[in-house]
Amino acid sequence: MIRKNIRSRRARETRLKIYGISSICFALIMLATLLISIGLNGYSALQQAYFKVDISVNTEKFVDERDFLNNKKMNLFNWDGLVQSALREFFPEVKERDEKKELFAIISANAGYDLKEIVKKKALGSGSHTLSVWLHLSDDADQYLKGRLSIDIPEEDRRINNKQIAWVNSLVERDIAKLKFNKAFFTSADSREPESAGILGSVVGSALTLFVTVMFALPLAIMASIYLEYFAKPGRITDFIEVNINNLAAVPSIVFGLLGLSVFLSTFGLPRSAPLVGGLVLGLMTLPTIIIASRASIRSIPPSIREAALGLGASKMQAAMHHVLPLAAPGILTGTIIGMAQALGETAPLLMIGMVAFIIDIPTTFTSSATAMPVQIYMWSDSAERAFYERSSLAILFLVAFLISMNLLAVILRKKFEKKW
Amino acid sequence: MAIKFRTKNVEVSYSDKKAIKDISLNIKKNTITALIGPSGCGKSTFLRCLNRMNDVIENCSIKGSVLLDEQDIYGPDVDPVELRARVGMVFQKANPFPKSIFDNIAYGPRIHGLASSDNELKDIVHNSLEKAGLIDEVKDRLNDQATGLSGGQQQRICIARAIAVSPEVILMDEPCSALDPIATAKIEELMNEISETYTIIIVTHSMQQAARVSKKTAFFHLGDLIEYNDTDKIFTQPENEKTQDYITGRFG
Numbered sequence: 158m159i160r161k162n163i164r165s166r167r168a169r170e171t172r173l174k175i176y177g178i179s180s181i182c183f184a185l186i187m188l189a190t191l192l193i194s195i196g197l198n199g200y201s202a203l204q205q206a207y208f209k210v211d212i213s214v215n216t217e218k219f220v221d222e223r224d225f226l227n228n229k230k231m232n233l234f235n236w237d238g239l240v241q242s243a244l245r246e247f248f249p250e251v252k253e254r255d256e257k258k259e260l261f262a263i264i265s266a267n268a269g270y271d272l273k274e275i276v277k278k279k280a281l282g283s284g285s286h287t288l289s290v291w292l293h294l295s296d297d298a299d300q301y302l303k304g305r306l307s308i309d310i311p312e313e314d315r316r317i318n319n320k321q322i323a324w325v326n327s328l329v330e331r332d333i334a335k336l337k338f339n340k341a342f343f344t345s346a347d348s349r350e351p352e353s354a355g356i357l358g359s360v361v362g363s364a365l366t367l368f369v370t371v372m373f374a375l376p377l378a379i380m381a382s383i384y385l386e387y388f389a390k391p392g393r394i395t396d397f398i399e400v401n402i403n404n405l406a407a408v409p410s411i412v413f414g415l416l417g418l419s420v421f422l423s424t425f426g427l428p429r430s431a432p433l434v435g436g437l438v439l440g441l442m443t444l445p446t447i448i449i450a451s452r453a454s455i456r457s458i459p460p461s462i463r464e465a466a467l468g469l470g471a472s473k474m475q476a477a478m479h480h481v482l483p484l485a486a487p488g489i490l491t492g493t494i495i496g497m498a499q500a501l502g503e504t505a506p507l508l509m510i511g512m513v514a515f516i517i518d519i520p521t522t523f524t525s526s527a528t529a530m531p532v533q534i535y536m537w538s539d540s541a542e543r544a545f546y547e548r549s550s551l552a553i554l555f556l557v558a559f560l561i562s563m564n565l566l567a568v569i570l571r572k573k574f575e576k577k578w
Numbered sequence: 579m580a581i582k583f584r585t586k587n588v589e590v591s592y593s594d595k596k597a598i599k600d601i602s603l604n605i606k607k608n609t610i611t612a613l614i615g616p617s618g619c620g621k622s623t624f625l626r627c628l629n630r631m632n633d634v635i636e637n638c639s640i641k642g643s644v645l646l647d648e649q650d651i652y653g654p655d656v657d658p659v660e661l662r663a664r665v666g667m668v669f670q671k672a673n674p675f676p677k678s679i680f681d682n683i684a685y686g687p688r689i690h691g692l693a694s695s696d697n698e699l700k701d702i703v704h705n706s707l708e709k710a711g712l713i714d715e716v717k718d719r720l721n722d723q724a725t726g727l728s729g730g731q732q733q734r735i736c737i738a739r740a741i742a743v744s745p746e747v748i749l750m751d752e753p754c755s756a757l758d759p760i761a762t763a764k765i766e767e768l769m770n771e772i773s774e775t776y777t778i779i780i781v782t783h784s785m786q787q788a789a790r791v792s793k794k795t796a797f798f799h800l801g802d803l804i805e806y807n808d809t810d811k812i813f814t815q816p817e818n819e820k821t822q823d824y825i826t827g828r829f830g
Binding site: 466 | 629631634636637659660661662663666667668669671673674675676685686689690736739740743
């Protein structure tokens, strides 16, 4: 009788184990599929099509009296024309106006600007110089070279026509055009032209925002949880506060964006699109998460430690600050980093305060216009150009890597600070 | 001999439940007083009244008066922080801070500003460890974690930590309940040695311990103080029948 029972119990146990393992496998497969599909879409954005031109430029035109390059004079110069005439030297047969236009479409619309920046960076002295520079091809030529534009469809439906394909191929044959590492992606901010669009602007924006978030939310959360755990007298008001903290954790994030809009922007008059405001809004959003984690962590410290301190005549604050908080720190830290990771991936509240915006400068202060990584991904994935598609995939991988390294940091810090009893 | 603590009609209740009722007790200075009684009789609650450790517990209310050197410790002008520096406490479970031995002992003097220099602080730590009879065991490893010591040593660290603040009274809440007989003997010896300079009040479950160390014994039962007398009297000719029953092991 018992033996029979044991057999069926064993079978049940085995079944449960199989369910568990298969659900973990399922989750892992899903995760792998996700990462692989994003990776396959995004890896090609690591490269970008460049072409090489030899350009002779006479800097005398933009040097001022003190032999410095003058920005104003440089901006007035026709850099596009310089690049275009250099390109035409490769294809002397192109004469007609329309044809020339088609030819110039295979190079980046920003090529002239890029050339100017290169010249500026080299800080050439006055005189005539010949430079050999690599400039971006247009996103369509780039996508064609990567094989991401299908050339089977009729010419008039294509973004790149047969003539342009021939020119690009001829450049490649002459070793003038090739795929190189896409430096712009990692060093510049957003742009209308995919070939000049980069992620650095939004990474810096996210970093500034998160810095404000943690500086704002962490001290508040620690103080609130110590108050609630050790000082608050149980009663209606405390219960009310507690219920509301738990409620806040479940409030849709866009509501925090609305709050930011009406309080920080309208009432306090803080600047729009600024990491300062974004950080405050995300800080309010993550506050309940951190408070809940901190309270759990504080509660897990044996009361005997606190009693020992109180018994020696430490004040409540001293007992909390000297003994409980250091021991609770690893738990608080974990909660904080989870909250930060949540804030890092948030787009909706930023929508309301103008951080969902096209910003071409890398933000330098907490009040300069900025955007955040998830916002950047959202905007790129919404763009028509094929080249933005691979860039948004690569940016997603970047964001995921950012998140993983944050969580890794949490684990390392917890291991480091955890005290052994 | 002078009276250190004088309690009058002390009553403590948690929410609605009365833990102790109407306790009036005079505790002599520089003597060891033992509080005995079965579990849940209120002796620990009473002990914690004497340095206001019950303040920390929610829903705990106290009536009556507790006078330390004839001054009401629940009076409006008494700061519990200052009081606890005068009335130290050693808990049932040894609870050293997860810090070095030195920092454990030095914590009290540091927060109260008892030492004006590093050398003075070192002297305080050294003297406290000496009084607690620990100095030979730990003097070479003052920077080791206190939590790495044995249970008995940890409890003596806690006693040394209490002594370091130079209190007038030391409350001990079953300090030996988790220790082996050898460690217990060491702590009892230590209590005897320091009882000349400190008033010690000890809660214990071991009647032998109460008989061994204390001069006076109070027997608690179900929140009432049943009998309070010289220890010799209590253990040889108890006046109350319940005391008789308890010390002879008929209940409890």
